[in-house]
Amino acid sequence: MDTREFDLVVIGAGPGGYIAAIRGAQLGLKVACIEKETALGGTCLRVGCIPSKALLESSERFADAKHGLAAHGVLVSGVALDLPQMMKRKESIVRQLTNGVAGLFKKNGVTRFSGTGRLLAPGRVAVDGHEPTELTARHVIIATGSRVATLPGVAFDGDRIGTSTEALAYPSVPEHLIVIGAGVIGLELGSVWSRLGARVTVLEYLDRILPGTDDEIARLAQKALAKQGLSFQLGVRVTGARVEGESVIVEREGGEPVRADRVLVAIGRTPNVEGLGLEAVGLELDGRGRIPVDAHFETAVPGVFAIGDVIPGPMLAHKAEEDAVACVERLVTGYGHVDYDLVPNVVYTLPEVASVGQTEEALTRAGIPFRKGSFPFMANGRAKAFGVTNGLVKILAHAETDRILGVHILGPWAGELIAEATAAMTFGATAEDLARTCHAHPTLSEALKEAALAVDGRTLNL
Ligand code: FAD
Ligand code: NAD
16 A cells, blocks of 8 residues: 655545645645545535525525515516526535635645545554555544434435435425424524425424524524524424325324425534544544544544544534634644634524624523623614614623623624624623724614613613
8 A cells, every 4th residue: 555644634624624734734734635525625615504505595585586575666576496506506606615625725735635534543544445545644633524413213315304415405395394403404404495485394302492592592583583484393302204105204202293295304413433443543532422632632642633523612614614723733833722712603594693602691600790782683774774674783791891701693694793793802802892993884783883882771873
């Protein structure tokens, strides 16, 4: 078997792996990146963030053309769905971005290996594939990501009972789609198919949607989504699902079985660690199947690091990228750090849900005194012009120091607005700092300024 020598070998080319490879090369390391799929970019670019956002955008345009334009005095008739074209557009965006990563590898001199990476020993990795190769390196980063979690009694058939990957490519609009799990994937993809005409029922185990999100915001989001046609059944334990002819029957504890023509299982994700050779280097997993690392992303085995979805922490693309940069910069420069308290979260529904920092519930539980300021988009001029006035901005600031501890937004472009809050919090801003920042008028961002003023009880436009 051919053996090649590198400074850094990265296993997996998702947002964690490809960014680690590029940053390593920028810092002068000789880098190899192993990816088992043909396209680079991982879950995020191939079957995650990017295709889901493409379909969210297209389906929103469709729903708007059908139901939203008349209020603007724009009359359209004969609006029809060309689902193959919608999918083609999505695939083209995915292709451009995954090819873009290949281009970035070339530009930065990262050597790509096609195949499955497997640890043989610390500093030695086998590439199993067409051309089996052995790579040696001082540093190895595991960035193998995650896959969908399974539910006992619910067997995926790759067609009627499937994961987000199938739901990103249904060949036709289901008449009735059952989504198991009212988390991010369930709500985003449930929204897509609901907008395209499906009846969507979301079955959730807990008594609320979007666990981890600020309670008030989650309740308002549920109301807004229900108004759009999503039907929620909370506190439901699904015990099984089976295909029967052209339908799927979903069994629930203590309830009648429900019939649908497709089921999307979206109950969370599980780290990809199988076949990685962790036992060969003596690496053990934590109770949730993740690879434990220290504050510098180093595993219990010196020289072996792990980042992204495969380690504890939020399973988000931007978090994986932050891990990557901090891990590699620390290797080369001695410094590198990610503040997990300031990783923003966005759910791309309509309205969007975005947050950073602590929730009201977490602050109360921790006994941290805080003041709260809210401002509704109903009182924001730009939101009125957009026609999306549902939702609010909520700022939580320390009662004594006024330092911003959490920002929670339900509203139009919340995913973009949260960046200002994240930047402010990164610089340790107080609510007063935000309140005294000049915001252009009319913009949605004025709602942030008003919420900051509201922390001190002095909103100007409410
Ligand atoms: P991944 O992106 O999963 O990449 C891991 C890569 O490693 C894969 O390409 C895999 O093929 C490869 N691999 C695995 N094992 C091996 C091996 N042994 N050898 C070689 N290669 C291997 N996050 C957001 O922040 N925003 C969003 O809007 C968002 N939307 C999402 C929508 C959906 C439908 C899904 C499923 C996820 C979404 N996520 C989103 C989550 C996001 O995709 C992940 O958090 C992110 O991709 C994690 O990056 P990663 O590099 O750790 O892993
Ligand atoms: P999730 O953790 O967001 O939500 C899973 C939901 O399923 C939870 O509400 C949970 O209570 C529920 N659930 C769990 N077991 C259940 C059961 N047996 N029956 C019914 N409900 C059950 O997970 P997800 O939506 O699958 O997303 C996976 C990951 O991908 C998340 O970590 C998320 O961060 C990431 N993601 C992010 C984005 C984004 O940033 N916009 C989009 C999609 C996915």
